[in-house]
Amino acid sequence: MAYRFLDSVAIADVAFEATGEDLAELFVAAGDATINTMIDSVDGILAKTSRKIQLSNGELDLLLFDFLQELIYYKDADGLLLRVPRVEIEEQGGEFKLIATGFGEEIDPTRHEQRADVKAVTLHQFKLEQTSEGWRCFVILDI
Amino acid sequence: MTIPAKVKQLSETLWEIAPSYKAGMKVPARIVGTRNLLESMDDAVFDQLTNVATLPGIVGYAYCMPDGHSGYGFPIGGVAATDPARGGVISPGGIGFDINCGMRLIRTNLTLEEVAPRIKELIDTLFELVPSGVGSRGALKISKPQFLELVEQGSRWCVRHGYGWPEDLELTEEVGCIEGADAASISKKAIDRGFNQVGTLGSGNHYLEVQVVRPENVFDSSLAARFGLNVPNQVVVMFHCGSRGFGHQVATDYLRLFLSVMRKKYGIEMRDRELACAPLHSPEGTDYFAAMKCALNMAFANRQIILHHVRKAFSRVFSRSAEELGMHMIYDVSHNTAKLERHLIDDRALEVLVHRKGAPRAFARGMEDLPPRYKDLGQPVIIGGSMETGSYLLLGSSEGQETFFSTAHGSGRRMSRTKARKIWQGDKLLRELKHRGIYVRTASLRGLAEEAGGAYKDIDEVVEATTRAGLSKPVARFVPIGNVKG
Numbered sequence: 001m002a003y004r005f006l007d008s009v010a011i012a013d014v015a016f017e018a019t020g021e022d023l024a025e026l027f028v029a030a031g032d033a034t035i036n037t038m039i040d041s042v043d044g045i046l047a048k049t050s051r052k053i054q055l056s057n058g059e060l061d062l063l064l065f066d067f068l069q070e071l072i073y074y075k076d077a078d079g080l081l082l083r084v085p086r087v088e089i090e091e092q093g094g095e096f097k098l099i100a101t102g103f104g105e106e107i108d109p110t111r112h113e114q115r116a117d118v119k120a121v122t123l124h125q126f127k128l129e130q131t132s133e134g135w136r137c138f139v140i141l142d143i
Numbered sequence: 144m145t146i147p148a149k150v151k152q153l154s155e156t157l158w159e160i161a162p163s164y165k166a167g168m169k170v171p172a173r174i175v176g177t178r179n180l181l182e183s184m185d186d187a188v189f190d191q192l193t194n195v196a197t198l199p200g201i202v203g204y205a206y207c208m209p210d211g212h213s214g215y216g217f218p219i220g221g222v223a224a225t226d227p228a229r230g231g232v233i234s235p236g237g238i239g240f241d242i243n244c245g246m247r248l249i250r251t252n253l254t255l256e257e258v259a260p261r262i263k264e265l266i267d268t269l270f271e272l273v274p275s276g277v278g279s280r281g282a283l284k285i286s287k288p289q290f291l292e293l294v295e296q297g298s299r300w301c302v303r304h305g306y307g308w309p310e311d312l313e314l315t316e317e318v319g320c321i322e323g324a325d326a327a328s329i330s331k332k333a334i335d336r337g338f339n340q341v342g343t344l345g346s347g348n349h350y351l352e353v354q355v356v357r358p359e360n361v362f363d364s365s366l367a368a369r370f371g372l373n374v375p376n377q378v379v380v381m382f383h384c385g386s387r388g389f390g391h392q393v394a395t396d397y398l399r400l401f402l403s404v405m406r407k408k409y410g411i412e413m414r415d416r417e418l419a420c421a422p423l424h425s426p427e428g429t430d431y432f433a434a435m436k437c438a439l440n441m442a443f444a445n446r447q448i449i450l451h452h453v454r455k456a457f458s459r460v461f462s463r464s465a466e467e468l469g470m471h472m473i474y475d476v477s478h479n480t481a482k483l484e485r486h487l488i489d490d491r492a493l494e495v496l497v498h499r500k501g502a503p504r505a506f507a508r509g510m511e512d513l514p515p516r517y518k519d520l521g522q523p524v525i526i527g528g529s530m531e532t533g534s535y536l537l538l539g540s541s542e543g544q545e546t547f548f549s550t551a552h553g554s555g556r557r558m559s560r561t562k563a564r565k566i567w568q569g570d571k572l573l574r575e576l577k578h579r580g581i582y583v584r585t586a587s588l589r590g591l592a593e594e595a596g597g598a599y600k601d602i603d604e605v606v607e608a609t610t611r612a613g614l615s616k617p618v619a620r621f622v623p624i625g626n627v628k629g
Contacts, residue, residue, distance in 0.1 A: 005561055006561075007559055007561045007562055008185075008559045008561075008562060009559070010213070010215070010559070011185055011212050011213055011556050011557075011558070011559050011560075012212060012214065012219060012348070012556045012559075012560070013214070013215070013560075014560060014561075038277045038278075039277065040589065062399075062402075065399075069395060072388075072391075073332055073335070073336060073392070075277070075278045075388075076278055076280075076335070076336035076337070076340065076387075076388030076391075076392075077332070077335035077336050077388075079278050079280065107276075107277055107278050109276060109586060112277075113587070113588075113589070114276050114277045114346070114586050114587035114589070114590065115277075115587055115589045115590055116277070116346050116347045116560075116587065116589075116590050116593070117276070117277045117278065117279075117345055117346040117347060117629075119240045119241055119347075119388075119391040120240040120391045120394065120395050121395075122215040122216075122240075122417055123215075123398065123402070123415075123416035123417045123419070124214075124215030124216060124236075124415055124416070124417040125215075125415075126416065126417075140215055142215065142239075142240045142241075142391075143346075143347045143560075
């Protein structure tokens with residue numbers, strides 16, 4: 001897994017760091033980290049249904065913010081746990097565009113061992129940066 | 144942890160960081176608490192609180208309550224008032240994503256002796272009737288148009304539709320419906336996330352507890368009697384939850400909007416993007432205020448529907464009506480809000496916007512907005528402790544002016560969730576609690592471990608600090624016998 005939860009950063013919430021060799025990989029990892037905050041095993045999510053995600057933003061870090069927020073939206077609006085295996089990100093005239101499909105299923109308390117509901121992605125210390133190995137982000141989720 | 148040198152002690156329970164500490168601080172930052180409580184606060188509290196002190200239009204002091212800990216934007220336990228007539232801002236980060244997260248307390252005429260033998264059945268019934276956990280929904284089936292009515296009308300909508308008693312309204316902050324909520328200011332996404340979640344607990348630190356008032360835990364029996372707490376070992380119900388996905392989305396929507404206009408349109412720079420804000424008297428500020436009020440009402444309605452199901456559960460288990468069981472509300476208080484209130488600032492009465500994030504209002508006797516029956520007493524304040532230690536009913540104090548009549552909201556975390564999970568195991572904790580006479584049902588065993596009593600500050604010490612600081616005084620302490628943990 002290209003993400004790890006960080007101890008003692010957000011005392012009542014959850015902080016994670018995700019990495020990727022490229023941006024797409026980082027987005028996938030950060031998406032899984034967000035879902036993993038809510039249930040114990042993301043591998044236990046079956047691809048029974050899908051949701052198309054299309055976003056655009058002038059700022060790359062806020063595109064990540066919006067992407068994670070989409071996963072939280074579908075968790076409440078449709079009761080869905082979604083994993084996104086692939087994302088496409090491209091820049092067009094100063095706008096970053098993202099196209100992806102989330103695959104998953106409805107939350108099933110008998111099969112998905114729950115952790116904590118994620119209320120929102122916070123912008124507190126929110127960071128997306130390019131490193132010598134690729135990309136890294138730091139995210140605090142409100143739970 | 145040692146208290147940083149920048150934090151100067153002013154009295155036994157009051158500490159201050161001067162505006163010279165950080166560029167842009169407009170007022171001093173003040174922390175209420177004993178030395179021991181301040182030592183348990185993480186350093187980020189002081190950093191976040193001094194960021195709050197830079198908000199445009201802030202007046203008086205940026206305050207942190209004794210149960211404070213670091214959050215995002217404001218610390219949890221943060222209180223700050225801005226003057227809208229002088230460019231004062233409204234900031235979603237000063238309210239929290241869970242708008243109108245709050246506490247509700249209900250009494251019964253049952254005693255521990257009657258409830259203890261049935262506690263398993265009772266908690267199991269509550270667990271069944273009040274959905275909890277990740278994405279919980281389905282307690283109230285309503286259409287989206289009905290939901291729009293509900294967010295404008297709050298608990299009134301519920302009582303009109305048969306979910307509660309007329310007296311419940313009087314015993315809810317804002318009479319269960321804040322004026323000025325406008326559904327035109329909320330997004331489709333917010334509606335999608337919230338319309339099927341009314342009457343649900345959620346997760347994290349949200350819970351529903353059956354508690355007992357032992358005679359030794361009544362601090363003032365005549366005061367307690369005014370709240371109907373007058374039987375030894377009387378059983379009460381307390382729960383903690385907010386505006387669910389609806390409020391979370393409202394806060395997210397406006398955080399994004401404020402971020403896009405803050406600098407460009409209003410020339411405001413903040414150190415933390417989570418403190419994104421806009422003048423209250425601006426199109427964006429006005430819209431957020433109206434949308435936030437919808438979330439306030441949604442949370443009041445949420446707790447009202449939960450109360451309806453709590454009454455139903457007790458009625459089912461004890462084969463008596465809720466009326467016969469004396470299941471009257473004591474009060475419902477919010478601890479994540481921003482409200483326009485009149486306060487004395489430098490000896491002048493001013494209308495200010497008071498942000499309270501993880502801090503309830505604690506109005507003194509005689510103040511406006513108190514329920515008529517409590518007018519001569521002061522406002523009841525409900526403080527939730529950890530699942531293991533106990534909770535309190537307090538009363539607002541007339542000495543609370545400086546903190547805009549605000550006090551602590553709980554025991555406050557002292558340990559991160561990941562650290563707690565390394566120390567405690569959910570299934571083991573469940574058994575230990577049962578052995579100690581606390582029957583727990585939870586949607587998440589991992590979440591249970593994160594909420595272990597040891598992860599929190601000492602609730603007694605927090606309450607004692609608010610008393611010594613003159614913010615509130617205790618009426619009674621409650622200990623849990625059963626808990627539905629979200």
